[in-house]
Amino acid sequence: MSDPTRAAVYRGPGRLDVTEVQLPTLGPTDLLVEVAFCGVCGTDLHNVLDGWGVPDSIFGHEWSGLVVAAGDRAQIGVGTLVVGSGLSPCGECVSCRAGRSGLCRQRGAIGTERYLGAFADHLVVDAAEVLPVPDGVDARSAAYVEPLAVALHAITLAATQPDERVLVSGCGPIGAAVVAVLLAGGHTDLLVVEPSDLRRDLAERLGAATCHPDDLETPWHPGFTVDEPADVVFETSGVRAAVESCLGQLAGCGRLVLVGTGLDFPRLDTGRIILNELVVTGAYNYDDNGFAAALDLIASGSLPLDLLLEPGTIGLDGLLDTMVRLRAGEVAGKVLVRPGA
Ligand SMILES: [Zn+2]
Ligand SMILES: [Zn+2]
Structure with missing residues (x-):
């Protein structure tokens, strides 16, 4: 065992303890990283508030940090600013060979x-699971790479063209990232459906048109479409009613990409899928090289990170409270934890 570090340890549904823990011993290819920033993700809310997590876990996967010690065979040196890339796919399973390493079956x-x-002062990570941050990108912006890679993967699977009509269901961090990427890529016809005033406001400041879910119509007959149907719908909320309303917004041959998760399973109108030849797909994790693409996009300066990232940062002590506020829709942008704060 190596040194202790302070961490927010998950004890059970709705319970986090900020306490000292022992870090694993540094292996030959491992890095000891001092965490700079770590974003709070919807997955963290499911793990901590909904009890999906394994007790005694330390969550937080959207991080940037400084390498402060390295194993003797690690390919990355002390002093390097890195981001977690979360994946070390095997390269050999069916998913990896199909170019879908985000589904690698060798990973747990x-x-x-x-x-x-x-969600700790330090973590130990294999050097194969990080990427160096390019010059000109600060640690705060770099911590956005993981949710951005998730959004890019959803967009890849949708194969969205700039002249298509797009609807984004939900404007939490992933919905907002999808909106920002599409607008930066020249899309103009973009509607965000979101019940929270705060998040609709964020969508509008990003440059999208918005509406409240109550304003959506669903054609009474599964073969009919709405007046201005979407070619592509990204469902990012995971909320049952939102997911169920998406199919009715699509044009013939439309595509629905499901990115948001929830355990209250929706009922999908299969008649509508059949009569309009709709394509429904899930999007999980990232494209091959998705982190590098996301870092490039951050470095390009084309995304309004000042809008996408919540101003200010919270310390580990404020994490649980922030998770509750995020769940309540009281925060619009991506919240970053700064463990040292
Ligand atoms: Zn995430
Ligand atoms: Zn694999």
Whole structure:
């Protein structure tokens, strides 16, 4: 065992203890990273508030940090600013060979193992699971790379063209990232459906048109479409009623990409899928090289990170309270934890 570090340890549904923990001993290819920033993700809310997590885990996977010690065979040196890339796909399984390394079956299944993440002062990580941050990108912006890579993967699977009509269901961090990327890529016809005033306001400041879910119509007959149907719908909320309303917004041959998760399973109108030949797909994790693409996009300066990232930062002590506020929709942008704060 190596040195202790302070961490927010998950004890059970709705319970986090900020306490000292022992870090694993540094292996030959491992890095000891001093966490700079770590974003709070919807997955963290499911793990901590909904009890999906394995007790004694430390969550937090959207991090940037400084390498402060390195194993003797690690390919990255002390003093390097890095981001977690979360993946070290095997390269050999069916998913990897199909170019879908985000589904690599050699990696542990979600929610089945104790997780040791970055809601901590330090973490130990294999050098194969990080990327150096390019010059000109600060640690705060770099911490946005993981949610951005998730949004990019959803967009890849949708194969959205700039002249298509797009609807984004939900404007939490992933919805907002999808909106920002599409607008930066020249899309103009973009409607965000979101019940929270705060998040609709964020969508508008990003440059999207918005509406409240109550204002959506669903054609009474599954073969009919609305007056201005979407070619692509991104469902990012995971909320049952929102998911169920998406199919009715699509044009013939439309595509629905499901990114948000929830355990209150929706009922989908299969008649509508059949009569309009709709394509429904899930989007999980990232494109091959998705982190590098996301870092490039951050470095390009084309995304309004000042809008996408919540101003200010919270310390580990404020994490649980912030999770509750995020769940209540009281925060619009991506919240960053600064463990040292
Ligand atoms: Zn995440
Ligand atoms: Zn694999």
